[in-house]
Every structure is written in C-alpha cells, then in structure tokens.
Amino acid sequence: MMNYGCEGLNVVISGGTSGIGLAAAEKFLADGANVYILGRSVLRGAMAVQKLQAMTGEKVFYIPCDVTSAEDCRRVMQSIGESIHVLVNAAGVYLERRLENLTEEDFSYIIDTNLKGTMLLTQAALPLMYEGGSIINIASDAGISGNYGCPLYCASKGAVVALTKALALDYAPRIRVNCVCPADVDTPLLRKQLEDSNGGYTMADMADAYPLQRIGRAEEIAHVICSVASPHNSFMTGSVIPVDGGLTAK
Numbered sequence: 001m002m003n004y005g006c007e008g009l010n011v012v013i014s015g016g017t018s019g020i021g022l023a024a025a026e027k028f029l030a031d032g033a034n035v036y037i038l039g040r041s042v043l044r045g046a047m048a049v050q051k052l053q054a055m056t057g058e059k060v061f062y063i064p065c066d067v068t069s070a071e072d073c074r075r076v077m078q079s080i081g082e083s084i085h086v087l088v089n090a091a092g093v094y095l096e097r098r099l100e101n102l103t104e105e106d107f108s109y110i111i112d113t114n115l116k117g118t119m120l121l122t123q124a125a126l127p128l129m130y131e132g133g134s135i136i137n138i139a140s141d142a143g144i145s146g147n148y149g150c151p152l153y154c155a156s157k158g159a160v161v162a163l164t165k166a167l168a169l170d171y172a173p174r175i176r177v178n179c180v181c182p183a184d185v186d187t188p189l190l191r192k193q194l195e196d197s198n199g200g201y202t203m204a205d206m207a208d209a210y211p212l213q214r215i216g217r218a219e220e221i222a223h224v225i226c227s228v229a230s231p232h233n234s235f236m237t238g239s240v241i242p243v244d245g246g247l248t249a250k
C-alpha cells in the first residue's frame with residue numbers, strides 16, 4: 001500500500017461519486033484521510049459511500065452538490081466547516097459534437113460544469129483552505145492538444161489548464177495548485193462516450209492511438225492525484241501533468 005502522507009487531512013473531491021474521483025477517494029481513504037465526496041445524484045452518492053466503506057472500512061462523507069451553483073458550493077463548505085487540506089476538482093462532463101452542430105445549450109452544459117464549476121467550488125473552498133494546502137484540477141489531454149470532434153470539451157479543459165497556472169501564481173506560497181491531465185480512462189464517462197458513438201469506435205480503436213497500446217485505469221490517475229496532493233510533494237505548483245500513456249508525447 002502506498003503512503004502519501006495524507007493521514008488525518010481533510011480532502012474534498014467533486015465528482016467523487018464516480019470514475020476518477022471515486023478512485024481518488026478510495027486511495028485517500030486508504031491513506032487515512034477524511035474524505036468528502038460531492039456529486040449531484042444522491043443515489044450515486046449513496047452507492048459510492050457504500051462501495052468505499054466496504055473497500056476501505058473507513059467512514060466517508062457524501063454531500064450533494066451541483067458545482068454549477070455558487071449557492072451549492074458555499075453550502076458544502078459551510079457544512080464541512082473545518083480546514084480543508086486538499087481540494088480535487090474532478091466533476092466534469094464530456095460532449096462529442098463538431099462546431100457546426102454546437103448550440104448555446106451545449107456551451108453552457110460543458111463550460112458551466114468543467115470551467116465555472118471548478119472556479120465556483122475553488123472560490124467557496126478558499127476561505128477554509130489550510131495554509132500549505134493543495135488544489136488539484138482534473139483537465140485532460142484535450143486541454144493540452146487538440147482532439148477530434150469535441151471542440152467545446154477541449155476549450156473547457158484548456159481553460160482549466162490556464163486557470164490552474166493563474167491560481168498557482170495568485171495563491172502561492174499559501175496554496176499549491178496543480179492540474180492532472182488524463183487521456184482516455186475506463187470510467188462511466190468513457191463508456192457513455194463509446195455508447196454515444198453508436199459503434200463509431202471501440203475501446204480497442206482508442207487503445208491503438210496510445211504508445212502504451214491501451215487506455216488508462218481510474219486507479220492510475222488516482223495514484224497521480226494523491227502523489228500531487230501529498231505533503232511530501234511540497235515544491236510543485238502551477239504544474240500541468242499529463243497521465244496519458246504517451247499520447248501527448250507524440
């Protein structure tokens with residue numbers, strides 16, 4: 001078992017009820033952190049709590065939250081009410097749609113969750129952030145290089161990369177702010193992407209694009225998130241870290 005040095009730290013994870021956020025919650029719990037997971041669906045929240053407690057034997061807290069709502073974000077922080085050592089902004093949505101078919105509703109859906117949600121939750125958390133704390137935003141390879149057929153998603157994740165660097169400057173030396181950029185990872189988000197493509201492409205097609213010849217696993221991204229958050233990792237801020245099987249090295 002890895003030791004990230006997060007024992008006793010308070011960790012808040014948006015999107016902690018599924019996929020990458022859920023895998024990060026599991027690792028932080030196993031490391032002895034107090035973990036708060038956020039998401040909109042109360043059912044998904046309850047299932048995640050059950051799964052995490054069964055896997056780790058540790059108590060985990062679910063708080064319903066829509067990160068697109070400033071009021072929700074403030075309410076979450078009020079209900080936590082104590083120092084936050086680590087904030088992981090993992091809540092995110094994906095849309096595969098070329099520019100000519102995009103609507104203003106699509107714009108709000110993607111930008112409000114991926115960018116505005118990251119801003120609002122971070123803003124609400126700041127007054128509670130522990131001096132020496134750490135914020136980890138989850139962007140994407142799509143925020144580093146272009147991807148086919150998903151310009152809005154790319155734009156939202158590119159903005160998260162830029163936001164990360166700007167916040168790293170504004171809040172140094174008090175808080176470290178970094179950005180983890182996964183490529184394709186087998187999560188419910190990716191399964192839905194494949195379903196929506198109506199057989200247009202498969203997981204094997206995706207794997208072909210990677211120097212490592214496969215897509216990622218949620219626990220591999222979670223490991224990097226915990227490593228970046230770790231108090232041992234105290235000299236890293238403003239960094240953009242691809243975890244992508246070599247995809248953006250091409």
Ligand SMILES: NC(=O)c1ccc[n+]([C@@H]2O[C@H](COP(=O)([O-])OP(=O)(O)OC[C@H]3O[C@@H](n4cnc5c(N)ncnc54)[C@H](OP(=O)(O)O)[C@@H]3O)[C@@H](O)[C@H]2O)c1
Pocket residue numbers: 014015016017018019020021038039040041042044065066067068089090091092093094113117138139140141181182183184185186187188189190
């Ligand atoms: N999987 C990939 O291939 C991949 C690749 C690169 C980057 N990423 C990024 O990694 C992050 C996690 O993705 P994932 O694959 O783990 O997705 P996932 O399994 O679909 O999980 C997404 C999580 O975000 C929550 N969420 C969505 N909208 C929300 C909102 N408005 N307010 C609060 N919570 C919200 C979901 O819960 P509710 O729906 O219940 O709210 C869920 O907990 C995302 O930012 C995604 O863009 C994923």
